[in-house]
Amino acid sequence: MNTPNDALHEKLRALEAIFLQKLPGKCEEIVSALENLASCPDDTGLQHDLHRYLHTMAGSAGTFGFEALGRQARVYESRLKPWLKDGVMPAQEFEQFRQQLRQYMRAVIAGDTPDAVPQPEDASDMLQPQEPVRENRLIYLVDQDAEQQQAISSQLEHFGFEVVWIAHPRELARAVGTRRPDAIVIELSFPDDQHAGAEEIRRLEQLQRFRIPTIFISASPTFASRMLAVRAHGDGYFTKPVDVVGLTDRIEALLRRESHTGYRVMIIDDDVVTARYYSTVLRNAGMEVHLLHDPAQVLAAISDFRPELILMDIYMPVCSGIELSKLIRQDNSYVDIPIVFLSSEVDPERQLDAVRAGADDFIAKPVRAEYLVSSVVSRAERYRTLRALIMRDGLTGLLNHSAIKERLQSEMLQAKRHRSPLALAMIDLDSFKKINDSYGHGTGDQVLRTLARLLQQRLRRTDIVGRYGGEEFAVIFPDTSAVKARAVLDEVRQAFGRISQHAENGSFHVTFSAGIADLGQASDADALFEVADAAMYVSKQTGRNRITLA
Ligand SMILES: Nc1nc2c(ncn2[C@@H]2O[C@H](COP(=O)(O)OP(=O)(O)OP(=O)(O)O)[C@@H](O)[C@H]2O)c(=O)[nH]1
The missing domain is CATH 3.30.70.270 (Reverse transcriptase/Diguanylate cyclase domain)
Structure with missing residues (x-):
C-alpha cells in the first residue's frame, strides 16, 4: 500500500524527472546567452541575462540532486560577478571563461559531468505525513457520571464537536486504536481505582508514542490530585461541577495550538520546476501554497491569497527580488508579511541589500526539505501570533x-x-x-x-x-x-x-x-x-x- 511518504517521494521524483528532461535546454540557454555576450561584451543587459541563467542553475541543480553541477554553476556565476559590477570584461579572461563554460555545458548536455547520476536528497524521509483535516472534531469523554456526561456532551455538540462517551478508562486504548480523537476529556479517579484516569493516559502515551490533548475532570481540588494530572501530562484540570464553557474554551485553545500548520505561503520564482519542488515539500507539511511566476501580479495575488510568508528568488527576469520586496513593503498593509529569499546568492553584500530592502531571512539554495519546512513554520507562526495580537479582540478572539x-x-x-x-x-x-x-x-x-x-x-x-x-x-x-x-x-x-x-x-x-x-x-x-x-x-x-x- 502506498504511504503518504511514498506519494511525496513519487511527486519529487516526477519533478526531478522534469528537471532532468529540461536540463539540456537550460544548458543551451546558458550557451546561447554566452555567445550573445561574446558578440557584444559591453551590453550590460546580456551580461545580466547570462548571470541570471547561471544563478538559476546554481540554485535549482542542487535542489534536484545535481550538486556538483550546482556548485560549478555557482563558480561561473561568481567569476562573472566582478565584471558585472565594473561593467568591464577583460577580453582575454572572458575568452577563457567562455571556452570553459561552453565546454562544461556541452559536457552536461552529453551527460558527462561528475553528477550525471543525480543523488537527490530524500525529502520524504524527513517529513511526517499529515493527518487529513476533519471537519467535526472528535472528543472522547471518559466518565462514569451519566448526568455530568450528558451535560458536557450536549454543550460540546452545540459547538460542533462529535462526542463519544466511554464508560471506563480500560476501554479507551481500543477506541483510540480504532479512531484517534482530537482530544480526550477524562475523570481522574474511578470508584474501583483512585488513579485509573491518570494511569490510563500515561499508558496510552507510551503505547501510541504520540500525545492526544487531554483534560482531566475531578471532584478533588487538592494539590495532590492536580499534580497527578500534571504528571500524566494533562493539558487542563476542571473541578466538578464542570464549567462547560470554560472547558470548551480550553479544548478550542488546545486544538488551535495543535494545528500549527496550514500556513499560507506564496512562492515567487520564475523557475517553474524549482518552485514546484518547494511547493510540493511545503504542501506535504500541511501548508497552503500559492505559486506565482509573474512578479507583475504580486499585489493582486497577495490581496487574494493573504500569504503569511513570501518566499522569493532574488533574480527574476522582470525585476529583482530586492525591488519586488520594496514594492510590496510600499503598501502599508504588507509591511509586516515575512519575506524570505530562497536563493543561491552567496555574496554577503547582496544578502545585506536584500535585508535592507525589507527581507526577513535568507535561505541558501539548495536547501534541505526539513530545514525549509522548519524555517517557514517558525516565521509564519510568529507572524500569525503577532497578527492575532494586533487584529484580534481579547475577549472573543475574533477580528476586532x-x-x-x-x-x-x-x-x-x-x-x-x-x-x-x-x-x-x-x-x-x-x-x-x-x-x-x-x-x-x-x-x-x-x-x-x-x-x-x-x-x-x-x-x-x-x-x-x-x-x-x-x-x-x-x-x-x-x-x-x-x-x-x-x-x-x-x-x-x-x-x-x-x-x-x-x-x-x-x-x-x-x-x-x-x-x-x-x-x-x-x-x-x-x-x-x-x-x-x-x-x-x-x-x-x-x-x-x-x-x-x-
Ligand atoms: N458583559 C459585557 N457587556 C458588554 C460588553 N460590551 C457592551 N456590553 C453591554 O451591552 C449592553 C448593551 O445594551 P443596550 O445597547 O442597551 O442593548 P440591549 O440591552 O442588548 O437591548 P437591545 O439591543 O435593544 O435588544 C450594555 O449594558 C453594555 O454595557 C462587554 O464586553 N461585556
Missing part, C-alpha cells in the same frame, strides 16, 4: 473592529473583481443589558464568548467573523448571496437560542437579532455596514430574535 472593517473592504474589492456575490451580517445580542444586570458582567462576557465560538464553528471556514463593538458582531460571507447567508445564519440563531447559559444564580437562554446586506447595496465597507445595521434595527423593532434582509 478595525480588522473586520479592513477585511470587508478587501473582500468587497475581490468580490467585485471576480464578479462574485458577497453578504454582510450585523448581529446584536437581545436585551443584553438585562443579562449583565441580572447575572453580572462576567456572565455577560461568557455569553459573548459563547456566541463568538458558535459563529466560528457553525459557519464555513471562508466566512469571516468579527466583533464589531460591545455586543455587536459582524460576519462577512464571501461568495454568498444575502438570501443564502440568511438561511445559514438562521440555523446559528436557532442553535444559539437553545444553548443554556449558566450563572451562579441560575440558568438562562439568550437570543440575537441580525440584519443582512448584499454587496450591490453599497459602494464601500462603511456604507455596507450601515445598510446591514439598519436592517438589524428593523429586527429589533419587529420583536427581536430574527433576521432581516436589507
Whole structure:
C-alpha cells in the first residue's frame, strides 16, 4: 500500500524527472546567452541575462540532486560577478571563461559531468505525513457520571464537536486504536481505582508514542490530585461541577495550538520546476501554497491569497527580488508579511541589500526539505501570533473592529473583481443589558464568548467573523448571496437560542437579532455596514430574535 511518504517521494521524483528532461535546454540557454555576450561584451543587459541563467542553475541543480553541477554553476556565476559590477570584461579572461563554460555545458548536455547520476536528497524521509483535516472534531469523554456526561456532551455538540462517551478508562486504548480523537476529556479517579484516569493516559502515551490533548475532570481540588494530572501530562484540570464553557474554551485553545500548520505561503520564482519542488515539500507539511511566476501580479495575488510568508528568488527576469520586496513593503498593509529569499546568492553584500530592502531571512539554495519546512513554520507562526495580537479582540478572539472593517473592504474589492456575490451580517445580542444586570458582567462576557465560538464553528471556514463593538458582531460571507447567508445564519440563531447559559444564580437562554446586506447595496465597507445595521434595527423593532434582509 502506498504511504503518504511514498506519494511525496513519487511527486519529487516526477519533478526531478522534469528537471532532468529540461536540463539540456537550460544548458543551451546558458550557451546561447554566452555567445550573445561574446558578440557584444559591453551590453550590460546580456551580461545580466547570462548571470541570471547561471544563478538559476546554481540554485535549482542542487535542489534536484545535481550538486556538483550546482556548485560549478555557482563558480561561473561568481567569476562573472566582478565584471558585472565594473561593467568591464577583460577580453582575454572572458575568452577563457567562455571556452570553459561552453565546454562544461556541452559536457552536461552529453551527460558527462561528475553528477550525471543525480543523488537527490530524500525529502520524504524527513517529513511526517499529515493527518487529513476533519471537519467535526472528535472528543472522547471518559466518565462514569451519566448526568455530568450528558451535560458536557450536549454543550460540546452545540459547538460542533462529535462526542463519544466511554464508560471506563480500560476501554479507551481500543477506541483510540480504532479512531484517534482530537482530544480526550477524562475523570481522574474511578470508584474501583483512585488513579485509573491518570494511569490510563500515561499508558496510552507510551503505547501510541504520540500525545492526544487531554483534560482531566475531578471532584478533588487538592494539590495532590492536580499534580497527578500534571504528571500524566494533562493539558487542563476542571473541578466538578464542570464549567462547560470554560472547558470548551480550553479544548478550542488546545486544538488551535495543535494545528500549527496550514500556513499560507506564496512562492515567487520564475523557475517553474524549482518552485514546484518547494511547493510540493511545503504542501506535504500541511501548508497552503500559492505559486506565482509573474512578479507583475504580486499585489493582486497577495490581496487574494493573504500569504503569511513570501518566499522569493532574488533574480527574476522582470525585476529583482530586492525591488519586488520594496514594492510590496510600499503598501502599508504588507509591511509586516515575512519575506524570505530562497536563493543561491552567496555574496554577503547582496544578502545585506536584500535585508535592507525589507527581507526577513535568507535561505541558501539548495536547501534541505526539513530545514525549509522548519524555517517557514517558525516565521509564519510568529507572524500569525503577532497578527492575532494586533487584529484580534481579547475577549472573543475574533477580528476586532478595525480588522473586520479592513477585511470587508478587501473582500468587497475581490468580490467585485471576480464578479462574485458577497453578504454582510450585523448581529446584536437581545436585551443584553438585562443579562449583565441580572447575572453580572462576567456572565455577560461568557455569553459573548459563547456566541463568538458558535459563529466560528457553525459557519464555513471562508466566512469571516468579527466583533464589531460591545455586543455587536459582524460576519462577512464571501461568495454568498444575502438570501443564502440568511438561511445559514438562521440555523446559528436557532442553535444559539437553545444553548443554556449558566450563572451562579441560575440558568438562562439568550437570543440575537441580525440584519443582512448584499454587496450591490453599497459602494464601500462603511456604507455596507450601515445598510446591514439598519436592517438589524428593523429586527429589533419587529420583536427581536430574527433576521432581516436589507
Ligand atoms: N458583559 C459585557 N457587556 C458588554 C460588553 N460590551 C457592551 N456590553 C453591554 O451591552 C449592553 C448593551 O445594551 P443596550 O445597547 O442597551 O442593548 P440591549 O440591552 O442588548 O437591548 P437591545 O439591543 O435593544 O435588544 C450594555 O449594558 C453594555 O454595557 C462587554 O464586553 N461585556
